[in-house]
Amino acid sequence: MSNPATADAEESPAGFAVPLFDATANRYQLAVLVVAILGLVTIPVWAPSLTYVFAFANIWVIFVVSWDIISGHTNYISFGHSFISGIAAYTTALLTFNIDPEMAMYITLPLSVIMAVVAALVFALPALRLSGPYFSLLTFVSVLVATKAVYIFSQYTNGEMGISTVSVLTFDNTTMFYYTLIPAAVVTGLLLYISRSDVGMVLKAIGQNEVAVEAAGLDTTRFKIWGFVYSAIPMGFGGALLAHFFGNVEPIAFLIVDRSIEMIAIAAVGGMGTILGPAGAAYILIYLRDDLFRTFLGPNARWVAVWSVILILLVYSPQGILKRFWTFLGDLGGDSA
Amino acid sequence: MVDPVTILVTGGMIGSVYVLIAIGFSLIYGVRGVINLSHGAFIMLGAFTYLVVSQYVPGLAAFAVAILAVGAFSLLLYLGLVRYIESNVVITFLATVVVALIVQELLVLRFSLAPRSLQPIISGGIPVAGTRIRYYQLIAFALSWVALGLLYLFVRRTRLGRNILATSMTEKGAKLTGTNVFYVNAATWFVGGAFAGFAGVFIGTLQSTSPLMWVEALGLAFIIVTIGGVGSIKGSIIAAYLIGYLETLTVNLIGAEWRGMFALLLLVAIIIVKPEGLFGREFIE
Numbered sequence: 001m002s003n004p005a006t007a008d009a010e011e012s013p014a015g016f017a018v019p020l021f022d023a024t025a026n027r028y029q030l031a032v033l034v035v036a037i038l039g040l041v042t043i044p045v046w047a048p049s050l051t052y053v054f055a056f057a058n059i060w061v062i063f064v065v066s067w068d069i070i071s072g073h074t075n076y077i078s079f080g081h082s083f084i085s086g087i088a089a090y091t092t093a094l095l096t097f098n099i100d101p102e103m104a105m106y107i108t109l110p111l112s113v114i115m116a117v118v119a120a121l122v123f124a125l126p127a128l129r130l131s132g133p134y135f136s137l138l139t140f141v142s143v144l145v146a147t148k149a150v151y152i153f154s155q156y157t158n159g160e161m162g163i164s165t166v167s168v169l170t171f172d173n174t175t176m177f178y179y180t181l182i183p184a185a186v187v188t189g190l191l192l193y194i195s196r197s198d199v200g201m202v203l204k205a206i207g208q209n210e211v212a213v214e215a216a217g218l219d220t221t222r223f224k225i226w227g228f229v230y231s232a233i234p235m236g237f238g239g240a241l242l243a244h245f246f247g248n249v250e251p252i253a254f255l256i257v258d259r260s261i262e263m264i265a266i267a268a269v270g271g272m273g274t275i276l277g278p279a280g281a282a283y284i285l286i287y288l289r290d291d292l293f294r295t296f297l298g299p300n301a302r303w304v305a306v307w308s309v310i311l312i313l314l315v316y317s318p319q320g321i322l323k324r325f326w327t328f329l330g331d332l333g334g335d336s337a
Numbered sequence: 338m339v340d341p342v343t344i345l346v347t348g349g350m351i352g353s354v355y356v357l358i359a360i361g362f363s364l365i366y367g368v369r370g371v372i373n374l375s376h377g378a379f380i381m382l383g384a385f386t387y388l389v390v391s392q393y394v395p396g397l398a399a400f401a402v403a404i405l406a407v408g409a410f411s412l413l414l415y416l417g418l419v420r421y422i423e424s425n426v427v428i429t430f431l432a433t434v435v436v437a438l439i440v441q442e443l444l445v446l447r448f449s450l451a452p453r454s455l456q457p458i459i460s461g462g463i464p465v466a467g468t469r470i471r472y473y474q475l476i477a478f479a480l481s482w483v484a485l486g487l488l489y490l491f492v493r494r495t496r497l498g499r500n501i502l503a504t505s506m507t508e509k510g511a512k513l514t515g516t517n518v519f520y521v522n523a524a525t526w527f528v529g530g531a532f533a534g535f536a537g538v539f540i541g542t543l544q545s546t547s548p549l550m551w552v553e554a555l556g557l558a559f560i561i562v563t564i565g566g567v568g569s570i571k572g573s574i575i576a577a578y579l580i581g582y583l584e585t586l587t588v589n590l591i592g593a594e595w596r597g598m599f600a601l602l603l604l605v606a607i608i609i610v611k612p613e614g615l616f617g618r619e620f621i622e
Contacts, residue, residue, distance in 0.1 A: 077427055126609045133372050136430065137559055138608055144556055145601050152594050257552055261434050268431055303442040311435045315421065318428045 026333030029326060036280070041181070044174040050291060051173040057286035058180035059245060060266070062187045062238035064278040067263045069191045070231040072272035073203035074224060076131075080123060080139030082259035083146050084232050085239030086251075088116035090150070092240045093163040093249035098156055101165045109240050116236025117229060124228045128221055131210070143257045150251050162250025169244045176245070183241060184279075187234045192275045194230055203227050204273060265310045271320025280322050285310070343468045344585050350474040352581025353481035354539045358554055359561035359573045360488065361532035367568040368505040368525045371423050372430060375414065377555030378437035379530050383407045383537020384546040385444060388455055396458035404534040411530020412523060420522070437551055444548035452547035455538070477539045484535060485574070488528070497524055505568065553597065560604045566614025576615065 025033070044051050063085060071078045091112040095103050119142075127138040150157045157163065170176050194200050202223050205213045213220050243249050253259070270281030285306065293302035317324050362376045383403045391399035414436065422428045457473035464470070492498040497520065503511040504521045512518055540554060561580055565572025580600050587595050607614065 075427060077430060126605075130608065130612055134563075134608055134612055137563065138605065140559070141556070141601050141604060144552070145598065148594075148598050148601070152598070258438065261431075261438065264431055265435060268428070272427075300442070300446050304439060304446065307435050307439045307442060311432060311439065314428055314432050314435070315418065318422070318425055 026330060028329045028332045032329060033276075040283070044177055048174070050287070051177040053287060053290045054283065055173065055177040055180045056245065056290065057283045058177070058184040059238055059242050060282045060286050061184040061279045062234055062241070063263050064266045064270070064282045065188050065191050065275050066231045066234040066238065068267045068272060068275055068278045069194060069200075070203070070224070070227040071264070072267050072274070072278065073195065073200060073207055074227060075207035075272075076128070076135045076224065077264060078139045078231075079136050079257065079260045079264070080120075080142040081231075081235055081263050082255055082257065083123070083139070083142040084116050084120045084235040085242065086143075086146060086255035086259075087119040088112040088236035088239030089243040089249045089254045090157065090163075091115040092243045093166050094156060096165040096167075097158070097163040105167070105244070109237070112240040112243075113233060113236035116239060117232045120228060120232035120235070121225075124225065124232075128224045128228065139260075140257065143255065143260055147251055147255050147257075150255065158250075160250065162248050164248040166243045166247050166249060168247035180241065180245065183237065187237070188275065188279050191230070191234070195273075195275045199223065199226065199230075207273065265307075265314070268318075269310060269313050269321055271323025271326070274320070274323055274326075277320050277322040277326070281320075340468060342465065344582070344589060346465070346468060346470055346474070348582035348585035349578070350478055350581075351543065351585060352578035353478045354536060354543060355557060355561055355577035355581050356574050357481055357484065357532055357536035358540065358558050359565070359577055360485070360570070361529035361536070362558035363562045363565075363568070363570065363573050364501075364525055364532070365529040366562065368501055369423065369508075369522060371419065372426075372433075373419075373529070374430060374434035374555060375436040375440070376529075376533055376558050377551030377553075378440040379407050379411055379533030380537040380540060380554040381444070381546075381548070381551040382410060382440065383534035384455065384541030384550065385448070385537075386534065387538045387541065388453060388546060391456050396456065400458055400535075400538050403538050404531045407534025407537065408527045408531035411533065412527040414530075415523060415526035419526075437555070441548050441551060448548060450548060452545040455542045455546055457542050458538075473539075473542055477543070480535075481539075484532070485570075488532075488570075491528075497521070501525055556597070556601070560600050563604060563614055564607050566616040569614070569616040572614055572616030 039046075040054070043054050063081065067078065067081045070076065071081075089112070092108045095108050095111065123138060123142040127135045130138065151159050154160075169179050195203075202213065202218060206220050206223065210220055213223075239254070242254065246253065266281045266285050267278040269285065270279065271277030288309065289302060289306045293305045297305055313321050358380060361379070362373065365371055365373045365376070383406075386403040386406045387399050390402045393399075394402070414433075418432060418436070419429060422432055457471065458476060459472045462469050462471035462474075490498075492502050500511065500516045500521050501524060503514070503516055504518055508518060511521070536554075541550070544550075557580070561573055561576045564579070565574070565576035580603075583599055583603070584596050587599055
């Protein structure tokens with residue numbers, strides 16, 4: 001299915017118009033993408049009972065694509081992304097709990113995002129100068145420190161029980177679904193754009209061979225810090241959104257390291273560095289976890305099942321199961337990718 | 338008023354247990370560069386194995402069972418999983434932490450989230466200068482040093498141990514001189530796991546045993562190995578006692594909820610100022 005236009009797009013030097021979707025997508029890939037997007041948008045019509053779970057999954061899409069833009073591209077595996085979203089959620093919660101329960105969202109939301117970016121940079125600036133396991137280690141520590149702080153300062157954070165003064169966006173599941181779908185789509189689109197742009201290419205090159213990128217005269221630390229900012233802004237937004245989704249901010253759902261590991265696992269299952277892969281995997285895994293497994297296995301055993309599925313998929317297909325599926329579709333068309 | 342004898346004794350006990358937490362992690366990291374994120378789960382399994390087995394047999398026997406069981410689990414994890422993925426650092430990272438989460442959720446299913454306390458190996462204690470020292474604390478201290486001594490003899494005096502040491506220095510060189518790297522890895526995982534089981538029994542007795550304890554244990558292993566320097570047993574020992582005393586001082590002077598906080602902050606400082614640790618080899622990526 002090779003047509004000259006796509007071949008040109010592939011070979012054109014960086015800096016020209018960047019297509020939002022993969023320039024080499026063949027008709028099978030496009031068909032799957034269109035069906036998936038249409039199916040998602042019309043969920044309230046054909047599966048009304050799933051709107052709540054998928055509204056929740058929308059927020060998780062924001063988390064995993066934000067994780068992917070830095071860690072999936074540069075291979076600097078962050079264990080600290082629940083720290084970033086958690087800071088945003090707790091900023092929203094602390095403002096409403098300790099200052100004014102009626103505080104409007106147009107004040108709390110920007111403040112939450114700013115706090116998330118600042119907190120992310122406090123840990124990222126020293127961490128990004130280090131390489132390999134030390135970056136992961138330092139981000140891991142950020143989550144542990146924040147979780148401890150929530151318990152230590154429980155007169156402000158209400159400890160384990162959490163803060164429930166945050167206003168819930170809406171109690172109508174269908175409305176909530178679209179309130180979360182639109183930000184998820186915007187964030188995914190923007191990050192996909194960044195991923196396919198020159199910046200994304202440099203970030204990916206850092207993941208492949210950082211020394212070579214440095215040798216080419218690029219300041220890799222600067223790119224990594226910008227990548228982290230691109231990641232922290234939507235993370236902060238997603239964290240605040242999640243606070244308004246539940247109306248209650250507590251450590252288990254917002255902060256603990258399990259949540260960070262979930263983000264990494266979902267991104268890896270979808271295919272790190274592809275943005276769309278992690279987004280798709282978020283829908284699949286959140287559906288399995290919060291609907292299918294919950295129905296058949298109950299609230300506790302579902303976790304064993306979902307982590308086992310993740311482990312099997314990781315070992316079976318380290319490059320990501322959705323990425324593998326995408327390549328398979330690509331081969332169907334006769335276009336060797 | 339804080340009693341200095343209490344600080345001295347309690348800090349020493351905790352330090353000697355922390356050494357055990359870190360040694361197993363350090364071994365597996367040092368020999369093959371595999372960061373085993375299920376190490377915390379190994380420690381937790383040690384505590385829970387002891388919890389179950391000590392209901393049926395005397396404490397010392399249950400302790401031995403816990404060590405062997407966790408060693409076996411660690412070996413199986415290597416043979417059944419890690420062996421196939423260890424060349425991919427990111428997947429190994431992720432797969433081992435997912436294993437830890439599976440263990441966590443299985444334990445939640447069986448034992449619920451509620452913390453439990455372990456029956457000490459030996460009950461009773463003696464008063465020393467106004468402070469009551471429990472026998473199991475003394476045992477933890479003594480056995481920790483015995484285990485370290487045995488590890489030293491194993492690494493220096495036995496053929497397998499020397500092969501492990503050689504592999505940790507240079508795998509290529511070890512292979513060229515006829516070392517079977519597969520046996521070395523298997524042995525390292527078994528010994529690392531056994532140390533974790535050992536540590537689990539005592540950390541479970543000194544602190545608490547719950548399906549969430551692995552995070553803190555893994556964090557401690559990280560902290561101690563990084564502060565002491567990767568690959569340095571001496572560094573790990575010194576760092577473990579440092580953290581042990583730091584935590585004891587924190588708990589006694591500020592409050593129990595601050596436990597661990599300063600260790601984390603010390604770690605952040607060390608990573609930023611001296612990433613190779615106090616006694617580390619030159620940091621190689």
